[in-house]
Amino acid sequence: MSANTALELEDVVFRYQEKGKRNILDHTSLSIPAGTLTVLMGGSGCGKSTLAAVAAGLYPENGGFLEGGTIRLYGQDLKTLDPQKRAAYLTVLFQNPDLQFCMNTLREEMRFCLENIRVPAGEMDARIDRAAAELGIAPLLDRTLSTLSGGEKQKAALSCLYVMESRCILLDESFANLDHEAAAQLLEMLLRMKTSGRTILAIDHKADLWLEAADEIILLEEGGKVAARGINCKNLPEHRADFERLGLFYPGSRPERAARPVAEGKPLLQFRGVSIRKGLPPRRKWGRTVYDAPFLVQNADADFPAGCMTAVLGPSGTGKTTTFLSVLKQHPYTGRILFQGRDIAKMKPNELYRHIGIVFQNPANQFVTQNVEDEVCVGLRLWEPGLSDEACRQRAEELLDRYGLKRQRRYSPYMLSQGQQRRLAVLSVLAGGQELLLLDEPTYGQDARSVNAIMEHLREKVEQEGLTVIFITHDTELAAAWADQIYRLEDTALVEKSAEEVL
Incomplete structure (x- = not known):
């Protein structure tokens, strides 16, 4: 494995049921160059999110069965890394940020993340405030996480990954609950992170926002197998047939709008x-x-x-x-x-x-x-x-x-x-x-x-x-x-x- 490779999966076989007939990852092999922004696309259920969980070491540690293959992070066999060391190499933002929160407010959540990677307590607040200023999420720091909108939760979860300073950040549908402006702001921050040497691996069903920034787009098919790679904004038209064959959104295409009468029903x-x-919650002031x-x-x-x-x-x-x-x-x-x-x-x-x-x-x-x-x-x-x-x-x-x-x-x-x-x-x-x-x-x-x-x-x-x-x-x-x-x-x-x- 090259020292310039952030993540490598070699002939990985993974299933959720030990005696199940279907492998979610079926002899999957994939390598992601370090310091790049790569977008993974594939049909719903083809194994993208499972790949993310396996790459992060969450599976099979917390479920499922890894039947074979090898996973490496920056040349290190994943099996040899404890959770703290894994977090230094790779962190994941999943589709549902609610599943990642453990604390009541974002500030508490960020402290919890830093505590888990053994950042000295005296450094935590300064690091949190600096990350909040850079990401523009200071107004969210002391709000109860359960009161945030879906888009705000996505921003909050990403800010936790940002403050941990992992070498590779893997994002699973990170733009799904964000409007275009908020997504563009997140992308801008991710590009700053990439400039500082971090690797960005994004799973998404739409490549439009990523297209100009991505070094490479990789298309996956059933079983998490690579169907096409090396796709970028310059050679995109050559791969239109691949997008259509896999039932994926081709960047720049728009659904046809059927002509309908103006809605005038009761x-x-x-x-x-x-x-x-x-x-x-309401508050009490002078007994009212x-x-x-x-x-x-x-x-x-x-x-x-x-x-x-x-x-x-x-x-x-x-x-x-x-x-x-x-x-x-x-x-x-x-x-x-x-x-x-x-x-x-x-x-x-x-x-x-x-x-x-x-x-x-x-x-x-x-x-x-x-x-x-x-x-x-x-x-x-x-x-x-x-x-x-x-x-x-x-x-x-x-x-x-x-x-x-x-x-x-x-x-x-x-x-x-x-x-x-x-x-x-x-x-x-x-x-x-x-x-x-x-x-x-x-x-x-x-x-x-x-x-x-x-x-x-x-x-x-x-x-x-x-x-x-x-x-x-x-x-x-x-x-x-x-x-x-x-x-x-x-x-x-x-x-x-x-x-x-x-x-």
Whole structure:
């Protein structure tokens, strides 16, 4: 192995089940040059996230079986490195940052990270403050991590890796919950880190933002095998067929936008003078309760037509997800939110949830079974109690096949990749009979083929069954291509936009 190689996997075989027939990494060989910015792309479920966990030494130490092969970090056999030494070589930012946090606030989390690599206590605060200033995340330092938006959590998790000063940083879908501006800011910081000699290895389903900065793009196929490499902004057109064969987003391409009439259906959901504050607790002042948390939404009026798809755009942390929680009566608000003309404040939760379904940013939080097929059957049986077991299983298999999950039907939902989990969560909610679906980043972590499967199924439900869909996304092209109506949350206001404006 060359001294200029940061990471090398040689003939690695890894599976989650000891007697399983499928290897997630199937004789995978891959080398990443030191000091470079490399982007790994591949279809959802091809083994990208598993590769990251194996490279970091998290597997098989915490699950799964490494049947063969060798992994080296900067020439050192991974098996010979304890966790502290591994962290000096490589740290990972996973798809779901919630799974990485151990403490209550970001400042405490960063101290915890430094403590684990034995940084002297007297140096910690200065190092944290310097990293916060360089990354622009000082306002997040003392906020409770559970109150941060998905995008803010991603920034917080990256700042923890930054402060540890590892030689190689591996990022798994790091831009997924960020708006374009925030993602560009993170990329700028990553490039500064690369200039200082660090290696950046990014897993992503879209290469557009990385294209000009990347030294190389590597395409993976089933089993984590290399399908094509050496791709960069200069020779990209030569590899278009590789992207299309693997069902991946080709940089610069846009989905076709079908011509649709302006959304004019009767409103199913309405906001009237709605104001929503950040999730900070009220305080007592002179014996009175004072609500001084900043507004996320202020005095908003909006109509969401029945039988239509509405997209909600907006920068990270502006309150899109919190607004969904308010619609479900899980976050306080003022004003009136009306569903089918009824004030939801007067509706009991179980009645409200019979009409409204939701898929959260982290779909693993809402699974209720230990089997993929059972998860879909729960939704089917909930709305069709008389459905026979055979008919239920048959319909579940058909739906799973449509979403590219039939082969995983016997798996636990928690064994799926993040992209596969999201498809399962969307499918499980669609199996129900609610009139309104709230989808928080439904296409996050999906390849092009999977995005089309999800959005086409939603469109079919809207047009054939009168379903109403409201989805949050940072993908302006997705919103322009699929939404009948678009709102942008900006400066505490919900502003209606046309497809041309958002593009």
